[in-house]
Amino acid sequence: MEYTCHSEYHELDMVLINSISNAFVDEHKLEREWKSLNYLSKPDYLKAEVEFSNFEGLIKSTCATVLLQPGDSDVSMDAIYTRDAAIVTNFGMILCRMGKERRIYEPKVQEATYQKNNIQILGKIEAPGTLEGGDVAWLDESTLAVGHSYRTNEEGIQQLKKLLSPFSIKVLVVELPHYKGPSDVFHLMSIFSPVDKDLAVVYSPLLPIHFRKELLNRGFELLEVPELEFDSMGCNVLAISPRNCVMVAGNAKTEALLINAGCKVNTYVGEEISVKGGGGPTCLTRPLRRRF
Secondary structure, X not given: OOEEOOOOOOEEEXXXXXXXXXXOOOHXXXXXXXXXXXXXXXXXXXXXXXXXXXXXXXXXXXXXXXXXXXXXXXXXXXXXXXXXXXXXXXXXXXXOEOOOHHHOOHHHHHHHHHHHOOOOEEEEOOOOXXXXXXXXXXXXXXXXXXXXXXXXXXXXXXXXXXXXXXXXXXXXXXXXXXXXXXXXXXXXXXXXXXXXXXXXXXXXXXXXXXXXXHHHHOOOEEEEOOHHHOOOOOOOOEEEEOOEEEEEOOOHHHHHHHHHOOOEEEEEOOHXXXXXXXXXXXXXXXXXXXXX
């Protein structure tokens, strides 16, 4: 069996997730934090537990190794979104430096998990650089797209390029729009989810023209998420293997587009753990290894 890290769509073999008890902790923590973290409303803890249990079961049914991020009192409820604190490469993990101040401790917590499991660390993004994993997606084995956003700044991108330059990796910078401003949850993967080497779910109204043309030039077929399904996480789709997807339930038109493109679609109810916090299945998982 061959393994690859630098893919968004090969079969999941190892993934890092968090739990509701570690991230949300209890109703008191949710009450303290949800407004300042810009959630749509306060998640219901008991409903979130049920939603996450179903999501976790779905992931465990398809992934050989599921690692659980340990709890830590320094992290916020946003730690449920494990993708953002690190980037995976074939040469080791890159620990991010979060653009959202309240999430600044998350990479340190993940670092301990990687060390415990003998997962190599390539490097870290240091101040004043910021970089979040939701802004980063592999297009192919030698091209990494990175969104320049309110969460990922120019210095962070330059540090990323420097870390990857010995391996001949091209870093393609995608200039993201202002959209709802600095306080909003808006990453590259909010508008772009590759589900196969030549198939991606996109929200074109917010997709930069240059990047959209780049995808088309690379041979991607683009599945266009309708406006009414953008806020309900229709564009946030996790590939657990090529054209085998996980998405938030309730996005019927996007689901139909995927099925018509030959995809298998697995859905989960995610009102509390995804929609309210702006983090779909790609955000809830940090894929560490894929196989092909």
